[in-house]
Amino acid sequence: MRKILQLFLLLLGSWQIAAASEVHAVLVFPFENRSTRADLNWVSESFAETIASRLSGPDFYVLNRTERDVACTQLGIPSDTPLTVASEFKVAQTLGADWVVFGRFNVEGAGLTATARLLDLRKLKLSPPIAATGELAELVDLQTRLVWLLEAAHDPHFTVGTEEDFSRKFPQVRLDAFENYMRGVLATDDPARIHFLEESDRLNPSDHRAAFALGRFYFDQKDYANSAKWLKKLNPGDAHYLESLFFFGVDEYFLGHYPSSKTAFEKIGREIPLNEIANNAGVLATRAGQDEQALEEFERAHAGDPTDADYCFNRGVALWNLHRHNAAATSLEEAIKLRDDDSDAHTLLAVVLEKQGDAAGEKIQMEWLHQHQMGLEAHPSRDVLPQPRLKKNFDERAFLLLSLAVHNALEERLAAMPADQHAAVHKSHGKTLVGEGRLAEAERELAEATSLAPSDSEAHLSLAEILEAEDKPQEAAAEFQTALKLKDSFAGHLGLARAYLALNHRDQARLEGEAALKLDPDSREAQEVVGRIISGMK
Incomplete structure (x- = not known):
């Protein structure tokens, strides 16, 4: 996190900006269902989903559902049960939130009433309730109205305008598709998750949230073909577009589609200087036999995070390929210090030390490998040596904060x-x-x-x-x-x-x-x- 904030300040300083807009870390909780209809529990989470998406922008970093659930787990709080205000306060403190939005809703017949409150954790000030009423069929419009009212009341930089002007900034949402999306997100078994998300995409194929969720689901299952099929539906206008490009790039790599994998990572690299992107570009360059370029990319990734053992290892691989054996040994030793159980690093280091004529050093590495039942056969050829490692995931919070930093730096300049x-x-x-x-x-x-x-x-x-x-x-x-x-x-x-x-x-x-x-x-x-x-x- 500190690295991202330092980069934010560097960006601001490099453009000689005197001060940046204040950015609030916001956590939105599911609204409490005060109705007697258990079939509307998906509506609780839908308030968090819509309000979070409407608040996302240059003045807000909105903590996501995954971060919220992790914090609940750390605190021993069941994430699938309604939280008390005290529990919400603990979760928000754990995540370092500045603002917390929570509320409740009730449904009577076709009518919907909702109230929202904002807790400012820095000032320890709780706002009065803000209410909105309408029809259940107008759920998303009502949720958007709550955001408009909250921002008008609490954000000094917010240009109020009309509710219509504010609503127009967001794409229209088809309610039945949105309901299926929320049910898919909340589903606890895979068949139900797939069914609801596919139905959401069928009902509103222009809303790509379900496609992204399906792409991530199949990615986690290592079903790279299905993951790529869904992720390629996203376009640059989607909130998760850059994230989808990352996972699509990994999908394509493991499917052997290296040119499209490279294109996906390059698109992200033009927008955000992410360490994982530099690393993966280096992996693809290695596969193409472009060892000098690979080393440049691995050096860039390592400079961004010298504590990442994979970056040290990959740099060592590139240096070995370039016959720079002393530097390769140093980088591999660095990788082993960061992760002593890295058998690939020990393996390659043994080969490098042999090449240098360092019999004692080679013996130490060989003994470690034999002790861990990972011994080498005599003198392995280069063809069977470990290859550089692709990053399959990234720090999502760092990714979003860096996106926000780049956007804010540009907006401050403008x-x-x-x-x-x-x-x-x-x-x-x-x-x-x-x-x-x-x-x-x-x-x-x-x-x-x-x-x-x-x-x-x-x-x-x-x-x-x-x-x-x-x-x-x-x-x-x-x-x-x-x-x-x-x-x-x-x-x-x-x-x-x-x-x-x-x-x-x-x-x-x-x-x-x-x-x-x-x-x-x-x-x-x-x-x-x-x-x-x-x-x-x-």
């Missing part, structure tokens, strides 16, 4: 710019994402641009076009209207005509279509839109 220049960066990035078909990400970028520069008609127009492409005509119409108030344009009137037509507001659509034709009478696109409107009115 924050020093005038608002219109800051907005222009988001606007440009949004347009790039549109060209790549990554509409959900593009929407978030353009929404950020419009919040930074609310008088930028082009940003509102671009956001409207994205919303239209996402089949959100009501929201698109509102953005087209805002763009037109700021600046009259052909694209604005024609876009608004299309949005009104999608909403079946044909009179308004006709007026906007005719306004577009006045600005460009020769436009075939405008003529076609007006023609569709008039034909539908007959």
